[in-house]
Amino acid sequence: MSPSKSPEDRAIEHTDALVVGAGHAGLAVSRFLGGAGIDHLVLERGEVGNSWRRERWDSLRLLTPNWLTRLPDHPYQGPDPDGYLTAREVADFIGGFAAASRAPVRTGTEVTSVRAVADGRGRDGYLVRTDQGEIRARSVVIASGACNVPVVPGFKDALPDSVRQLTPFDYTGPAALPEGGVLVVGGSATGVQLAAELRRSGRPVVLSTGEHVRLPRTYRGRDVLWWMQSSGVWDQRHDEVDDLERARALPSPQLVGTPERSTLDLNALIELGVEPVGRWAAVRDGRALFSGGLRNVCSLADLKMERLLDTFDEWARKYADDDLTDEPQRFAPTRVPASARLQLDLRGGEIQTVVWATGFRPDYRWLDVPVLDAKGRLRHVGGVVSDSPGLYAVGLPVLRRRKSTFIHGAEDDAREVVEHLAGYLAGRH
Amino acid sequence: MTTVTNGVNVQALLDAREVLKGAPEAAQFTWRASSTWRDGVHSTTTVQDFFGLGEERSHKTESVFEADHPEVFAAEDNGITPIEYLLVGLASCLTAGVASVAQNRGIQLRSVQAAVEGRHDIRGILGADSDVRNGFNDIKVTFTIDADASPQEIEALVAQSQKRSAVFDALTNPTDVTVEVA
Ligand SMILES: Cc1cc2nc3c(=O)[nH]c(=O)nc-3n(C[C@H](O)[C@H](O)[C@H](O)COP(=O)(O)OP(=O)(O)OC[C@H]3O[C@@H](n4cnc5c(N)ncnc54)[C@H](O)[C@@H]3O)c2cc1C
Numbered sequence: 001m002s003p004s005k006s007p008e009d010r011a012i013e014h015t016d017a018l019v020v021g022a023g024h025a026g027l028a029v030s031r032f033l034g035g036a037g038i039d040h041l042v043l044e045r046g047e048v049g050n051s052w053r054r055e056r057w058d059s060l061r062l063l064t065p066n067w068l069t070r071l072p073d074h075p076y077q078g079p080d081p082d083g084y085l086t087a088r089e090v091a092d093f094i095g096g097f098a099a100a101s102r103a104p105v106r107t108g109t110e111v112t113s114v115r116a117v118a119d120g121r122g123r124d125g126y127l128v129r130t131d132q133g134e135i136r137a138r139s140v141v142i143a144s145g146a147c148n149v150p151v152v153p154g155f156k157d158a159l160p161d162s163v164r165q166l167t168p169f170d171y172t173g174p175a176a177l178p179e180g181g182v183l184v185v186g187g188s189a190t191g192v193q194l195a196a197e198l199r200r201s202g203r204p205v206v207l208s209t210g211e212h213v214r215l216p217r218t219y220r221g222r223d224v225l226w227w228m229q230s231s232g233v234w235d236q237r238h239d240e241v242d243d244l245e246r247a248r249a250l251p252s253p254q255l256v257g258t259p260e261r262s263t264l265d266l267n268a269l270i271e272l273g274v275e276p277v278g279r280w281a282a283v284r285d286g287r288a289l290f291s292g293g294l295r296n297v298c299s300l301a302d303l304k305m306e307r308l309l310d311t312f313d314e315w316a317r318k319y320a321d322d323d324l325t326d327e328p329q330r331f332a333p334t335r336v337p338a339s340a341r342l343q344l345d346l347r348g349g350e351i352q353t354v355v356w357a358t359g360f361r362p363d364y365r366w367l368d369v370p371v372l373d374a375k376g377r378l379r380h381v382g383g384v385v386s387d388s389p390g391l392y393a394v395g396l397p398v399l400r401r402r403k404s405t406f407i408h409g410a411e412d413d414a415r416e417v418v419e420h421l422a423g424y425l426a427g428r429h
Numbered sequence: 430m431t432t433v434t435n436g437v438n439v440q441a442l443l444d445a446r447e448v449l450k451g452a453p454e455a456a457q458f459t460w461r462a463s464s465t466w467r468d469g470v471h472s473t474t475t476v477q478d479f480f481g482l483g484e485e486r487s488h489k490t491e492s493v494f495e496a497d498h499p500e501v502f503a504a505e506d507n508g509i510t511p512i513e514y515l516l517v518g519l520a521s522c523l524t525a526g527v528a529s530v531a532q533n534r535g536i537q538l539r540s541v542q543a544a545v546e547g548r549h550d551i552r553g554i555l556g557a558d559s560d561v562r563n564g565f566n567d568i569k570v571t572f573t574i575d576a577d578a579s580p581q582e583i584e585a586l587v588a589q590s591q592k593r594s595a596v597f598d599a600l601t602n603p604t605d606v607t608v609e610v611a
Contacts, residue, residue: 211592281602292601296591303585339567374453 015041016425018128018137022048022105024071024094024407025395026143028414030103031072036422042103043130045110049094051145056087058173059197061257063189064406065223071097072411082223084257114140115368116388125390139390139421142367142378146396146405147360156356158283160346164353171355174201180352181205183288183344185280187212188251191357192264196256199272206344206351207269208290210279213253214301214334217263219312220326231315234403238382241398248397251359266298266334277340286347298334306330383417390424392417437532455482471497471507512565516545518596523570526590536582539575568600
């Protein structure tokens with residue numbers, strides 16, 4: 001056979017690195033690929049920063065403050081470093097980054113399949129199918145997001161038809177809901193934020209929560225995320241974390257970004273009139289059955305928060321500068337109701353709407369490479385998918401550090417993943 | 430580092446966790462009990478065999494449990510009431526958890542006492558009031574622990590033992606129960 005390209009081969013486009021997704025993570029990768037002079041493409045099914053344009057509710061603001069909102073060489077430069085961006089502003093911020101780094105993005109291009117191909121001539125790589133044609137890539141970076149699909153428990157089908165069910169992807173704001181009571185399921189950032197705004201709209205709100213991460217908005221006069229950042233907790237690496245599986249499954253912290261910088265833990269919600277109940281365990285005869293373990297998940301959250309604050313104080317004693325004058329604080333334990341309800345009749349009319357704030361998962365239906373574990377999670381070590389050389393990922397929980405899924409966490413991960421990828425292309429591993 | 434001796438082989442448990450992560454079939458256990466009616470509300474239940482790690486297994490000896498009702502229920506009191514067995518299960522499960530977690534965290538225990546109280550409105554089982562449930566209204570467990578640890582670490586031991594407790598889960602979450610006639 002002649003060593004020249006076959007006709008099919010010539011017709012098809014080639015690139016050294018193909019990035020799936022133009023969210024902040026994919027764009028951060030593109031930035032470093034560009035810096036290393038690596039020929040690459042970023043494919044995006046929608047627009048740049050699509051998830052912030054299409055998948056967030058109306059009132060959403062980042063829970064991370066503006067001074068922390070930064071991408072490689074692209075810090076927030078607006079007038080309010082202590083504020084929190086709206087979803088639209090995040091999309092614009094990401095768009096600004098894409099423009100500034102002149103990222104080679106093709107929008108409106110959905111990746112429908114990625115397959116490993118070996119052509120027997122030492123040019124192994126991936127065949128990427130899109131709704132706009134095929135591309136051969138020597139390496140592929142999965143930057144398609146960790147939150148593509150809301151996760152909803154299987155018993156959703158057992159709910160009576162009279163109850164309307166929404167996920168955070170369908171939810172826009174209280175005005176779009178029917179009048180009447182709402183059962184918000186999930187005590188992470190999303191759950192507490194939606195419970196608070198629904199309660200403020202005048203509706204009775206029940207919040208069902210299992211294990212959750214309690215944090216005060218500010219601690220000793222600073223945003224609690226300043227502490228996470230400064231004390232180095234967020235920089236803790238994937239290979240230093242005690243129980244990586246657990247760290248990766250941790251729900252988002254109970255935080256909201258508001259001008260008042262107010263805390264939104266269960267005590268704040270109880271103050272607003274939200275009724276907490278235990279984890280929603282099952283539906284039986286049209287009734288929601290909640291776990292009787294609410295008190296323990298609250299103790300666990302209280303204890304974990306205290307341990308974290310202890311870590312902050314210890315760090316402050318050793319390293320903080322003198323302008324940190326505010327004294328250590330401790331917060332009242334969660335005021336768990338004396339007897340939380342264990343069941344709720346969903347046919348009785350008390351609850352008109354159920355909002356599932358039960359987390360998200362990635363969608364890998366387009367990934368035709370056998371690199372998922374039994375639970376559908378990508379097998380990787382620090383973003384390197386070792387089972388399939390040349391395949392990488394960014395933007396997954398604790399990918400390389402605790403801060404991996406946050407906007408400011410993309411830079412360090414993207415840099416290191418691109419370093420590995422560059423070595424792979426150069427034949428070093 | 431001092432060696433902590435709570436008598437729990439935590440290493441074996443951690444090893445088992447690693448092995449079973451990759452072998453979910455082997456992790457499937459079936460616990461069994463077999464009960465015979467004596468007379469009145471008195472029954473005798475024996476426990477010896479179970480299935481686990483892929484095969485039939487046995488406890489070293491058979492355990493025998495008498496259940497009856499107290500004399501105030503006009504019974505003979507040949508043993509504790511069935512619902513009290515739930516307290517036995519809960520207390521022993523949480524206590525085992527405290528010991529295991531303490532061992533894993535390097536905390537030396539000197540004594541662990543648990544007082545368990547289940548409040549029960551018996552109008553439910555008597556059918557005297559249909560709004561009253563049959564089971565416990567609530568259960569309260571109070572631990573008294575003497576250990577080389579701060580009060581906060583002891584709180585954390587107790588919280589973690591609930592998080593990993595089979596009986597705590599079985600009592601606080603609904604379980605699908607099938608009862609049929611052979
Ligand atoms: C509700 C919510 C609130 C959050 N709040 C904060 C916060 O306050 N602060 C913070 O730092 N982080 C926050 N995060 C976490 C994180 O910043 C976001 O999830 C962020 O969107 C992740 O960026 P990403 O680039 O990894 O993924 P995404 O933003 O999801 O980007 C992935 C891109 O890939 C595209 N894509 C997916 N599949 C394909 C395909 N097959 N073909 C082509 N394109 C594809 C998508 O359209 C999307 O544009 C939040 C997340 C959620 C869900």
